Amino acid sequence: MAAARRPAGPLLLWAEVRPFPRGRVEGGCQASGRAGEEGGARHIPALPSGSPCPVQGCSRAGAMGRAAARWPRQWGLLVLLCGAVAAAPAPRAVAPLLCNVSLDSPAEERWLPVLRRFDPAFLRAAVARIIDESVPKWVHEVIRPIAAELEIFMPQPFAGEILGLCKALGISLGDGVLLNFAYESTAFCTSIVAQDDKGNIYHGRNLDYNFVDILSKITIDVQFIKSGQIAYQGTTFLGYVGLWTGQSPHKFTISGDEREDGRWWENAIAAFLNRNYPVSWLVRDTLSRAEDFQSAVLRLAGIPIIAEVYYIVGGVSPKEGMVITRNRRGPADLWPLDPLGGAWFRVETNYDHWTTPPPSDDRRTAAIKALNATGQQNINFDTLFKVLSVKPVLNNNTVYTTLMSAALPDKYQTWIRTVK
Structure with a gap:
């Protein structure tokens, strides 16, 4: 409507x-x-x-x-x-x-309380449509015949969580893996990390994706609980065990933006079978393991992954902001905040920051203009939301907007967006 x-x-x-x-x-x-x-x-x-x-x-x-x-x-x-x-x-x-997802529960059982809140028939239909319309047929032919052996290539807890989701939904393990690959492949986004004039770090992102009509209904904020406490939190789609957006309270925040190289599926499947991490799994693994901003940057920059990506990281102290441009094997570029030099924000869409985005998809310029108009002294959660609401930063494929600051973990907030 x-x-x-x-x-x-x-x-x-x-x-x-x-x-x-x-x-x-x-x-x-x-x-x-x-x-x-x-x-x-x-x-x-x-x-x-x-x-x-x-x-x-x-x-x-x-x-x-x-x-x-x-x-x-x-x-x-x-x-x-x-x-x-x-x-x-x-x-x-x-x-x-x-x-809430309990990390103290067995991996196969963690998502069951969440699944009970949704209609299984709707979820099965959503899975079928997303796989059919976004995953190349040759990938089906590669993955489905070896589904029973896929756990060899998938690290825990992801293998167990996908298996548990598939059993609960009554879908094949092959389809569960294909669904997670589908979400990895086309996440167009805008991410912003900014520092105000008092040294506070703010991090915001829009996640743009096809199937907005489906994904707007299955987007969830998840708190991952360990020993009764929130270990980390993020925003995802039900059925997807990775995170494109997340926060480790009082430590750091992360968002991921796709980096297109023209042969995504061929290279990603080959790298996956070589036991490289899917990009969103590395986000979640880093949220779970890294102790601070610097260790998060090192993990996100150095661990082999299945596809090229941009990782945007925010910390809790002044100057703790970074855009990591990734190749599969390591970093192509590290682009930190430089507030003393006037660079109090960094904007990443889906293009290398040292290149010019195409006129047909120039979200970067609109975001930069809005940030400059806002000013460093006025940047906060509300004004960052406004920046992420300027067209074409906000567009018909924007599924959700998330605002976060690791120093203020209670302010983590996601909005599902609908623009028609």
């Missing part, structure tokens, strides 16, 4: 305030941002007329109205000031479902 065009002026969007859970938290999904709180408005975005909601037990009608009625307890008002965003057709934004 097309969003109605609104006159220029303040644009008001409801966005749920999700306090960071303190103390022990358990597995499963929650309807609100506060651990253990009943009710709440945490939900998937407005769906097209007639579309079934894939969340089990959900009544789609009136969800936003009921949420707004609980304003004193659960909702904050995000005000986007006049300007390019307000003058454009108003984008819709709403927080995704927040889920």
Whole structure:
């Protein structure tokens, strides 16, 4: 459904305030941002007329109205000031479902509480469509016959998690692996890491992908729980065990943007069978293992991966911001923040920063203009959201926007975006 065009002026969007859970938290999904709180408005975005909601037990009608009625307890008002965003057709934004995945559970069982919140038939249909329309047929022929042996090539916990998801959904292991490859192959994005005039680091990203109609319904924020505490968190699509977006609280943040080399599938499959990491698995592995910004950069820059990529990393101290341009075997370029030299932000889309993006996809220039207009003294979560809402940075393929700052982990926030 097309969003109605609104006159220029303040644009008001409801966005749920999700306090960071303190103390022990358990597995499963929650309807609100506060651990253990009943009710709440945490939900998937407005769906097209007639579309079934894939969340089990959900009544789609009136969800936003009921949420707004609980304003004193659960909702904050995000005000986007006049300007390019307000003058454009108003984008819709709403927080995704927040889920907990217990790292203390066996890998095959970790995602089961999350899966129970969704309609299995909808998920199976979504998997079939994504695989059929995005994975080349020859890849099916390579992967499916050797599916039973794929665990040889997949490190834990990813192999066990994919196997558990496949069993629960009633799909083949081959299809589960193909689905995860499909999500690896075409993640077009815009990532920004910026430092304000007080030395605070902010990190924002838009993730653009085909199948927005499906992915907007299965985007989830995940808190990975170990010994009752949040070890790390991220945003993903249900069924995808990797992370393109994530945060290790009080340590660092990461986002990944695809780097196209023209022979993605051929090279990726060969590298995978050589036991290289998928790019999103390295993000999650780094969130789990790295102790600080520097160690995260070293891991993301040096570990062999199946495809070229841009890793954008933010830390907790001044100057801790980096764009890592990756080849499969190592770094092609390291591009740090240089606030003393005037480079208080870095913008990465899907093109090497030392080249000029094509006119048909120049999100970079729009983002840079918006950041310069904002100014270092004014950059914060709200203004960074505005930058990521300027077209074409925000576009018809934008599935979600995430804002994060490792020094302020309770501010991690994702919005599912719909632009028509």
